[in-house]
Structure formats: C-alpha cells, structure tokens
Amino acid sequence: MKKQLGPTQNFYPMPCPVVVGGTIDDPGALAVAWINIVSQTPPTIAMGLRRTRHTLERIRATGDFTVNIASTGQAAQVDLFGIVSGRTADKFAATGWTLSPSSSITAPIIDQCAYNLECRITNEVEVGEYAVILGEVVESHAEETLLDQTGKKCDVAKLDPLVYVAGSREYRGLGPKVADAFSCGKPLLPAGE
C-alpha cells in the first residue's frame, strides 16, 4: 500500500562534491548535492544553487567552476563547506584544504579531493529561488593511485565517494557491487531479442 507524500525534493541517492568558483586568491566553495551529469556530447553537468549563494557570484564572474569529489573519510570537511557561508567563515582555513590551478579554466581544484572536474558554464536557467547552471566538463583529474587497471578512470571502490542521503540528512558510502549494468537485465528478454 502506498502513501501520497506531496511535492518533495527527496531523491535517492545524491552525490556530495564540493564546487569551487572564483580564483585561488579569492575562491568561493560549497557542498552541492543537487548536481549530476546530463549530457555526453558534450559532457555536461547540471547543478542547482540557491540564487543568493556567495559561490554563485564567483562562478558567474569567471564563467567556470570545478567539481571536487571527496571520500567518506572526508565527510566533516565536506559538511563544513555546506553549513557556513563564505561571507562569514574561511572554509579553507577551517578544513586545511588547499587549491591548485586548473589546466583549462580559472576556478581552481581542491588538492585533497581525489577526483576533480573542470567545467565551463554553457547555460543558466532560473527555477524559482534557484539557478540551474549547466557546465561543460572540459577536463578531469584523478589521483593516480585510485585509477582502475585501464589507467583512464577511477576505481570506485578506491575512490570511495561520499554520498548524501536526502530526508535523513546523512552521509553514506557505497555498498558492494550488486550486478553489471547493461548486462544483468538480458536474461529477462524473450528468446531471440
């Protein structure tokens, strides 16, 4: 038996990277759960930011931003980037996290986050009190020790990305592998398809 719960922003699961805008000398950064890839050609990320956000000003000023994925062991640092405003606290001083130049854009990447995406804004859509920013992923960086055997992408078990759970407002990690995608559904197809 199902129960109607009304309009909601609860959705499962969500990522929880730290998004950085601005420059190394004057950065803005915040934790963002409302973010995901939305296109492959070109690879594009979409994220929703409240329009009053300090970091949004930084992002618009340079027209680019970075997305920095942290591990479950870094939950406290990521959380700090979500609970205070850059207008009142120095989040980098509080976490001890540091920045390095990106290769293709102005916004810097976070050294302590193992996987970093460089994104250039291609579009912005207003949705109520939020700005939905679309950014093309023009470059990515990963810790070499976390790559899989191809050397071209992360081993997700080694990356151990932080996951945000809406509703209960908690952080989790990923569980063990359940099945192979683009494969485990094939036995359900009628013979011959």
Next chain:
Amino acid sequence: MKKQLGPTQNFYPMPCPVVVGGTIDDPGALAVAWINIVSQTPPTIAMGLRRTRHTLERIRATGDFTVNIASTGQAAQVDLFGIVSGRTADKFAATGWTLSPSSSITAPIIDQCAYNLECRITNEVEVGEYAVILGEVVESHAEETLLDQTGKKCDVAKLDPLVYVAGSREYRGLGPKVADAFSCGKPLLPAGE
C-alpha cells in the same frame, strides 16, 4: 600525484530510477542515471535524455513524466529498461512490472517501485545530442512499510535504492551511515562561530 583524464561524463555516485512517460495504454519507459533534484522552490528535477529516445516523445506529448526508484533487488528489471528500446521490445511484459494512474499527471507510476515522483515539465534545454528536461515534482508516493518514524519520508535503509556507478558500469547499493549532515563539520569551525 594526479593524472589528467580529459573531458568525461564519469561522476560518482549516480541514481538509477526508471522514468515513465505517455499513458498506461501506451507508455514509454527507460532507466536514467543522469537525473537529480536541482531546486527546492519549487521542487524540480533535471534529467538528460538522448534526443532520439522513444520515451522522450511520450514525455513531450503529455508534458509530464514519473520517476520510479527501485531497490538493489530489482537491478535486473531496471537494467532491462536501459538496454532495449521501447520501439523493439515490450519492457513491461519482459519485467512483469505494471502501471497505476498518477494522482496529478497523465504519465503513470510503476507499482513495483517503492518510491515514485510525479513531475510536470517546466523547461527544456538542448545540450548537444541531449535534451535536458526540467520537471516540477508535484506529487510523490512511497510504500508505507518503507517510511521512517515520521511517516512523511522514506527510511533509506529500507528503501535500499539502486545506485549506478559510471565508468565501471555496475550497480551498487548504499553503504552504512558515515556521519550526520549539517552537523559533523561543526567541530572544524573556529571557537565562537
């Protein structure tokens, strides 16, 4: 030491709901990993669909769609919705999954998925070969047995939502709780803040 990996659509983690468009008699449905909330006011979901997708035609025809979250035990069914086209296979016959009317929109919800969102299209943005659809979440439904003690939202451990891992193209579940959000970062703040 970090390695540059170039432009990429690999991002961690991703959800993997089944999106349904059309009507109960003529539905279109597919698994979508490129989807997330992007606004709270109003609650809005964004998803990227390849513009040639059969289900996209259905979604545009009625101007709405549903997002149906499955559990880790339903990986094979979700996978089937991702590996064949509705033009060549009856995905509902293959999975045995059934549809029920939504309460506020035309597109139906999947009975066997424990959590369902009803979404009405508010905007569409072209991004290369993809359409980014924005939809306001106007209603939600959840299995009563999976609600938390408030009765107003899912207990994510009971929901056990399926997670998609890009790159390695595999399904996972969520791991155990790591920390409380909007809380675990506070000890990093300087005294008095």
